[in-house]
Amino acid sequence: MQKKRFFPMLWALTRPYWFSEKRGRGLVLLATVVGLALMLVWLEVQFNNWNREFYNTFESRDQAEFFRQLGMFTLLAVLYIVLQVYRLYFQQMLIIEWRTWLTERYLGNWLKDRAYYRLQLLDKGTDNPDQRIAEDLNIFVDLTLSLSLGLLSAVVTLVSFVGILWVISGALTVAGFEIPGYMVWVALLYAVAGTWLTHLIGRPLIALGFDQQRFEANFRFALVRLRENSEGVALYRGEGGELANFRARFANVIANWWAKMLKQKQLTWFTSFYGQVAIIFPFVVASPRFFSGAMPLGGIFQIASAFGQVQGALSWFISAYPSFANWKATVDRLTGFTEALEHARAEAERLDGERVEGRQKTLRLERLELDLPGGRTLLAPTTLELNEGESVLVTGPSGAGKSTLFRSLAGIWPYWKGRVALPQGARLLFLPQRAYLPIGSLKHAVCYPADAAGIADDAAREALGAVGLPHLAQDLAREENWAQVLSGGEQQRLAVARALLNRPDWLFMDEPTAALPDDTQAALYRLLKERLPATTLVSIGHRAELAQFHARQLAWQGLALSPG
Numbered sequence: 001m002q003k004k005r006f007f008p009m010l011w012a013l014t015r016p017y018w019f020s021e022k023r024g025r026g027l028v029l030l031a032t033v034v035g036l037a038l039m040l041v042w043l044e045v046q047f048n049n050w051n052r053e054f055y056n057t058f059e060s061r062d063q064a065e066f067f068r069q070l071g072m073f074t075l076l077a078v079l080y081i082v083l084q085v086y087r088l089y090f091q092q093m094l095i096i097e098w099r100t101w102l103t104e105r106y107l108g109n110w111l112k113d114r115a116y117y118r119l120q121l122l123d124k125g126t127d128n129p130d131q132r133i134a135e136d137l138n139i140f141v142d143l144t145l146s147l148s149l150g151l152l153s154a155v156v157t158l159v160s161f162v163g164i165l166w167v168i169s170g171a172l173t174v175a176g177f178e179i180p181g182y183m184v185w186v187a188l189l190y191a192v193a194g195t196w197l198t199h200l201i202g203r204p205l206i207a208l209g210f211d212q213q214r215f216e217a218n219f220r221f222a223l224v225r226l227r228e229n230s231e232g233v234a235l236y237r238g239e240g241g242e243l244a245n246f247r248a249r250f251a252n253v254i255a256n257w258w259a260k261m262l263k264q265k266q267l268t269w270f271t272s273f274y275g276q277v278a279i280i281f282p283f284v285v286a287s288p289r290f291f292s293g294a295m296p297l298g299g300i301f302q303i304a305s306a307f308g309q310v311q312g313a314l315s316w317f318i319s320a321y322p323s324f325a326n327w328k329a330t331v332d333r334l335t336g337f338t339e340a341l342e343h344a345r346a347e348a349e350r351l352d353g354e355r356v357e358g359r360q361k362t363l364r365l366e367r368l369e370l371d372l373p374g375g376r377t378l379l380a381p382t383t384l385e386l387n388e389g390e391s392v393l394v395t396g397p398s399g400a401g402k403s404t405l406f407r408s409l410a411g412i413w414p415y416w417k418g419r420v421a422l423p424q425g426a427r428l429l430f431l432p433q434r435a436y437l438p439i440g441s442l443k444h445a446v447c448y449p450a451d452a453a454g455i456a457d458d459a460a461r462e463a464l465g466a467v468g469l470p471h472l473a474q475d476l477a478r479e480e481n482w483a484q485v486l487s488g489g490e491q492q493r494l495a496v497a498r499a500l501l502n503r504p505d506w507l508f509m510d511e512p513t514a515a516l517p518d519d520t521q522a523a524l525y526r527l528l529k530e531r532l533p534a535t536t537l538v539s540i541g542h543r544a545e546l547a548q549f550h551a552r553q554l555a556w557q558g559l560a561l562s563p564g
Contacts, residue, residue: 006328009335014144017101026101029094036087037149041156043080044309048164050076052302059297091145099141106133109341114412118344121373121414128217132337136213136330143327147320154316161309168295168303169286183286183307190281191314194274198318202267202325208260209329215256219249230484264322271318278315282307353408353417357424361388363409363506363536368418370404378404380559381418388423388505391529391537393546396556402540405561406430406508429504431512435495437483443476446494450502463497466527468520488515496524499532506536518545525549 017026050072057066110116110129162184169183179185226233226242233242282304290300363386370379378401386392394402407413409420410430437445443460444452461473469490486494492515499507513521528537539546547553554561
């Protein structure tokens with residue numbers, strides 16, 4: 001991402017929540033957290049004044065004042081602890097509110113217009129969108145708030161203490177020139193030099209942080225893939241290949257981690273040295289005035305405290321740099337994801353043909369042309385019409401484009417031209433080659449995509465029994481990863497039960513019974529004909545036995561789709 005675009009993209013990420021309909025609670029929480037942060041800075045000023053008075057009691061040997069200052073310290077400390085606890089508590093509440101809103105927004109954008117599917121076709125470079133939503137949003141909200149509040153506190157601290165330091169440090173004469181408030185200038189030069197060197201040393205951490213998140217997500221994704229496809233791997237005895245894949249991905253994680261560690265070690269060498277020198281530095285610089293008698297003992301402790309606050313505020317960037325590097329990498333990943341979603345939609349609008357609904361009873365394809373992402377044509381411009389209530393079988397060699405035809409009819413394939421005219425208000429249901437079974441209750445899986453709450457349990461049980469799954473009828477409330485529990489044949493039976501429950505006007509089935517024997521296939525097709533007599537049925541299949549259940553056949557020959 002170009003540097004000149006970073007801040008506009010950051011604003012595009014940050015702005016929406018604070019101008020949304022949910023901003024009210026967030027603004028109240030933000031005002032509370034900012035108020036508490038300012039009160040904590042005010043307490044730091046009080047502690048600075050207390051330093052002077054407390055150490056002066058040693059010089060004057062005033063025991064009564066010593067105990068009074070101890071009481072003052074106790075009061076300030078208790079108040080500081082209370083404010084610190086509630087600042088953190090309300091900040092975490094704000095993180096929850098903001099992250100919840102952002103997650104809803106990103107989930108909606110990812111699912112809207114099937115961008116999640118188009119993204120896989122159009123933008124191979126946007127890896128692991130699940131991790132960007134689940135983890136990067138959390139990191140973004142947390143670090144944006146902590147860094148912003150840290151910067152605010154640093155600025156307020158600087159404003160609060162720079163005047164104190166200016167007054168109490170006095171003037172220093174060097175080579176005949178008098179430098180008023182010399183400790184302020186010393187703190188400024190010290191912090192500027194430290195900040196420049198910190199950025200020079202730590203800048204590579206931004207790219208390393210970006211890569212670390214990517215490599216970690218890739219490794220985790222590979223592990224999840226094995227879990228989801230454990231049976232296939234076991235049957236192939238592919239453990240060796242999987243282990244090699246895991247090792248290669250994990251090697252990327254470790255190699256990048258080592259690079260990150262080495263760079264962090266270099267940065268820590270410098271920042272630790274910088275921080276340790278900052279402890280003694282103000283005493284060394286202020287000591288001439290103390291030893292000359294121009295400053296009491298309490299004064300040198302006060303000036304050291306004030307110098308530490310000013311120098312710390314000016315050096316905020318140094319202490320926050322590791323977090324800043326992580327935050328910058330996260331912002332880059334989220335803005336890249338946002339751009340990819342926008343690009344997927346823009347490309348889809350540019351590439352898609354015209355998909356309309358009309359009053360006609362037919363589904364009409366007008367000069368429909370299908371292409372692959374690389375530009376190779378699957379289907380030359382074709383015009384045909386599917387009538388309401390008829391049954392059509394689409395045949396052809398594997399890879400010809402039959403499934404892609406269904407994807408274009410469903411409106412998810414972006415590489416097509418022409419016009420698809422659908423009956424107005426028609427309910428379409430597509431059963432892909434491999435049925436999708438959501439994780440959750442069995443009833444949710446069998447009713448999908450319909451809302452399970454709107455379908456009676458008895459209807460779901462009856463549908464399962466009708467397709468040959470009566471042994472599952474009593475498990476409607478059972479929650480499982482059903483894609484791993486059910487066999488391929490059971491999953492295809494469940495998909496047919498899903499069609500019975502959803503009762504679509506148009507049913508498109510892509511080899512829905514390929515895992516079942518001929519007699520079961522015939523029984524399921526007869527069941528569909530009997531239960532859904534008004535439904536238009538369009539099937540993809542290779543078996544010759546399917547022809548008896550379809551009144552019309554379309555054959556894929558070369559780049560043409562013609563009557564079989």
